[in-house]
Amino acid sequence: MAARPASFRVRQAGRDLAGMVHRFRLIATAAALAAGGCQSTPQTVASTDGPSLVVLLVIDQLSAELLDRYEDVFDGGLARLRDEGLGFENATHDHAVTVTAPGHTTLGTGVYPARHGIVSNEWVEWDGTGWRSVYSMSDPSAPILGHPELEGMGPANMLRPGLADWILAADPDARAVSVAKKERSAIGLAAQAIGEVYWIPEQVGEFVTSSAYESEYPEWVRRFNREQMPRLYADTIWQSEVPESLAGLSRPDTSRWEFDREDTAFPHLARTHADMAEPLEVNDWRWNYTPYPDRAVVSMAIAALEALELGQRGSVDFLGIGLSQTDRIGHTWGPGSREQLDNLLRLDAELERLFDALDRSVGVGRWVLTLSADHGILEIPEILADAGEPAGRVSRTERDALMERISSATPGGPWAIREAVATLPFIAGAYTFEEIERDPPVDSFAVLIARSHSRTRITSLSARSGVYVRYPPSWLAFGVSGTTHGSPYYYDRHVPVVFMGAGIPAGVSATRVATVDVAPTLARFAGIPFPDDLDGRPISEVLRR
Numbered sequence: 001m002a003a004r005p006a007s008f009r010v011r012q013a014g015r016d017l018a019g020m021v022h023r024f025r026l027i028a029t030a031a032a033l034a035a036g037g038c039q040s041t042p043q044t045v046a047s048t049d050g051p052s053l054v055v056l057l058v059i060d061q062l063s064a065e066l067l068d069r070y071e072d073v074f075d076g077g078l079a080r081l082r083d084e085g086l087g088f089e090n091a092t093h094d095h096a097v098t099v100t101a102p103g104h105t106t107l108g109t110g111v112y113p114a115r116h117g118i119v120s121n122e123w124v125e126w127d128g129t130g131w132r133s134v135y136s137m138s139d140p141s142a143p144i145l146g147h148p149e150l151e152g153m154g155p156a157n158m159l160r161p162g163l164a165d166w167i168l169a170a171d172p173d174a175r176a177v178s179v180a181k182k183e184r185s186a187i188g189l190a191a192q193a194i195g196e197v198y199w200i201p202e203q204v205g206e207f208v209t210s211s212a213y214e215s216e217y218p219e220w221v222r223r224f225n226r227e228q229m230p231r232l233y234a235d236t237i238w239q240s241e242v243p244e245s246l247a248g249l250s251r252p253d254t255s256r257w258e259f260d261r262e263d264t265a266f267p268h269l270a271r272t273h274a275d276m277a278e279p280l281e282v283n284d285w286r287w288n289y290t291p292y293p294d295r296a297v298v299s300m301a302i303a304a305l306e307a308l309e310l311g312q313r314g315s316v317d318f319l320g321i322g323l324s325q326t327d328r329i330g331h332t333w334g335p336g337s338r339e340q341l342d343n344l345l346r347l348d349a350e351l352e353r354l355f356d357a358l359d360r361s362v363g364v365g366r367w368v369l370t371l372s373a374d375h376g377i378l379e380i381p382e383i384l385a386d387a388g389e390p391a392g393r394v395s396r397t398e399r400d401a402l403m404e405r406i407s408s409a410t411p412g413g414p415w416a417i418r419e420a421v422a423t424l425p426f427i428a429g430a431y432t433f434e435e436i437e438r439d440p441p442v443d444s445f446a447v448l449i450a451r452s453h454s455r456t457r458i459t460s461l462s463a464r465s466g467v468y469v470r471y472p473p474s475w476l477a478f479g480v481s482g483t484t485h486g487s488p489y490y491y492d493r494h495v496p497v498v499f500m501g502a503g504i505p506a507g508v509s510a511t512r513v514a515t516v517d518v519a520p521t522l523a524r525f526a527g528i529p530f531p532d533d534l535d536g537r538p539i540s541e542v543l544r545r
């Protein structure tokens with residue numbers, strides 16, 4: 001890690017100057033806007049000592065509870081965030097459908113899913129004759145460059161601009177880059193911005209983009225895929241690197257509730273799940289069941305910093321980074337597993353590599369970053385139940401009973417359906433669309449559901465009939481092993497929000513903040529104008545430097 005005392009001194013010395021410059025830039029930007037729009041913003045506005053790079057770093061499924069649990073064991077990038085960052089311990093996503101695409105897009109736009117339109121990872125739409133399935137980031141008019149066999153992807157379904165768009169609008173020379181394993185992370189963080197956006201499709205094993213963003217791959221991306229990916233994507237074994245001294249912090253390395261109930265302990269081998277003669281199957285194993293894609297994404301982000309000189313050209317640039325493997329590993333082995341501890345130790349090292357590269361390329365104190373997560377997670381319910389907590393899975397029989405009641409009550413309309421399902425013992429609440437849209441709201445869950453609500457983008461089976469249902473806390477309507485997220489409960493909504501860099505004071509705050517606050521806070525901090533109709537607002541403690 002970079003020597004902390006030295007960077008601390010630089011930070012202290014730069015603080016007053018940074019505050020002055022920040023105020024200057026706000027005034028200059030406002031003047032430029034008044035003089036005829038963002039296009040005329042002079043480049044000198046950004047070539048000051050404020051941050052020249054804004055980084056939005058999202059760790060998929062990194063619940064606040066998980067980060068807290070292992071806080072003391074980190075000595076890399078997560079330790080630097082702990083020691084130098086300003087962390088908000090009461091930060092939540094304040095919408096009901098806590099899944100990946102809405103989580104990233106909410107962080108990227110500063111508005112709730114009901115307004116940015118990415119209400120879930122996928123939804124159905126009524127096309128007049130039947131239900132049509134829509135993937136959140138699909139765009140049939142935007143084929144994947146070099147892979148016409150894959151479904152086209154882009155921000156076509158996105159209804160709002162976000163931080164990356166505001167940064168591009170403020171300065172015609174600014175650059176916006178977003179990299180992740182999942183396209184819904186990379187595109188979600190970039191919102192509607194047409195920058196350089198790259199992801200790794202499961203079937204491909206290297207970074208791609210679509211015609212929504214570019215007409216051909218830049219040479220630096222070709223070179224990265226050719227020269228670095230074969231090395232980064234070579235391993236066929238995942239062996240634990242958890243030191244013996246830390247092993248006791250996680251669950252023992254096996255549990256009959258993990259994964260397929262067989263591949264539950266280290267080492268994890270590609271050959272257990274893939275035909276080793278089929279490179280695409282081995283890629284699929286890496287993509288789904290190892291930490292390795294994250295090191296590829298961090299390396300790609302560092303390559304972008306260098307190739308595109310992000311934050312080094314007198315503009316304020318944007319870099320979105322989505323690290324997804326905490327999510328894959330959490331779903332498969334559970335958040336309390338040895339696998340997740342091993343993954344987090346690797347993540348700690350990868351983030352140290354990233355922050356060192358930012359210091360080296362952009363400069364100490366010249367970049368600002370927010371770490372957050374797209375949603376939290378529930379521990380594997382059977383493990384909670386074994387510990388005496390009320391937790392479990394809604395059975396297939398119960399789910400069938402729910403659908404049966406919905407279909408038999410359908411002739412009576414949504415209110416009849418609501419009445420019919422509300423008394424089922426495994427249903428904690430049922431709401432008609434009319435109730436969700438009611439003001440004042442019927443309860444606090446209705447507030448969260450309203451922020452994920454769309455009358456045209458339908459996110460659940462019951463919602464096709466005009467009713468949302470809520471299962472009890474710690475009950476999953478999912479699978480037979482492993483775990484998931486997606487509920488309006490605190491464990492799925494409570495995420496880290498940590499700001500670091502460019503003079504932000506270190507500390508921990510108990511102030512209640514929401515993930516919609518992240519984008520406007522970063523924008524205000526970097527002197528970037530943003531719309532006045534956001535759901536979030538700048539967090540004043542971050543701006544006090």
Ligand SMILES: [Zn+2]
Pocket residue numbers: 060061099100101103327374375
């Ligand atoms: Zn996710």
